[in-house]
Amino acid sequence: AQSVTQLDSQVPVFEEAPVELRCNYSSSVSVYLFWYVQYPNQGLQLLLKYLSGSTLVKGINGFEAEFNKSQTSFHLRKPSVHISDTAEYFCAVGPQGAQKLVFGQGTRLTINP
Amino acid sequence: KAGVTQTPRYLIKTRGQQVTLSCSPISGHRSVSWYQQTPGQGLQFLFEYFSETQRNKGNFPGRFSGRQFSNSRSEMNVSTLELGDSALYLCASSLVAGDRGNSPLHFGNGTRLTVT
Numbered sequence: 001a002q003s004v005t006q007l008d009s010q011v012p013v014f015e016e017a018p019v020e021l022r023c024n025y026s027s028s029v030s031v032y033l034f035w036y037v038q039y040p041n042q043g044l045q046l047l048l049k050y051l052s053g054s055t056l057v058k059g060i061n062g063f064e065a066e067f068n069k070s071q072t073s074f075h076l077r078k079p080s081v082h083i084s085d086t087a088e089y090f091c092a093v094g095p096q097g098a099q100k101l102v103f104g105q106g107t108r109l110t111i112n113p
Numbered sequence: 114k115a116g117v118t119q120t121p122r123y124l125i126k127t128r129g130q131q132v133t134l135s136c137s138p139i140s141g142h143r144s145v146s147w148y149q150q151t152p153g154q155g156l157q158f159l160f161e162y163f164s165e166t167q168r169n170k171g172n173f174p175g176r177f178s179g180r181q182f183s184n185s186r187s188e189m190n191v192s193t194l195e196l197g198d199s200a201l202y203l204c205a206s207s208l209v210a211g212d213r214g215n216s217p218l219h220f221g222n223g224t225r226l227t228v229t
Contacts, residue, residue: 034217043117043203043220044156051215090156100146100169101218103156 002027006104021076023091033074034092117221131192134224138206145187150201163210
């Protein structure tokens with residue numbers, strides 16, 4: 001079975017500051033890793049995904065994430081955040097070849113002016 | 114290209130009633146998955162349909178059921194509603210079943226169900 005732990009339920013940062021949202025996962029099989037963003041009253045939108053290869057993956061809206069196999073982590077980063085990045089962010093894992101994703105509990109990112 | 118469309122956006126039902134939620138996938142997508150989102154339990158997988166067949170099912174009671182039509186549209190039904198069924202129900206479509214890496218999920222905006 002797989003599990004995902006998002007280490008921070010809330011992260012407040014100032015506009016134009018860097019941010020890191022932390023995600024650790026557990027799995028006995030190879031997995032794909034994802035970050036999704038959910039804006040208020042909307043569904044989830046895929047930010048980026050790691051399948052294989054380079055451990056640094058770039059996504060939309062200036063976000064990137066680094067896969068660390070030894071630490072079983074997949075932290076999301078952005079060098080400079082904007083007010084529009086205020087949302088909830090979900091890390092998810094999916095066993096290769098399987099249908100369902102297992103999501104973390106989410107991290108609420110709040111940007112202060 | 115239109116995204117995943119879920120109807121209705123909001124529903125209020127009474128305990129004991131039943132409800133049907135609808136999902137239209139992105140054109141060309143043949144797989145539809147359903148997730149329940151609650152503040153306490155987070156996002157939990159309900160089931161996935163592909164080519165009108167249920168391919169995978171989460172750990173939910175039999176009161177939760179679904180189906181998929183030949184045009185890939187899907188419906189989810191919850192019978193004998195309980196207060197704990199209050200949640201945001203999200204539908205997601207993908208090109209094919211499985212292989213989430215090369216066939217990622219595209220989510221709709223959800224149906225918010227309130228059970229009183």
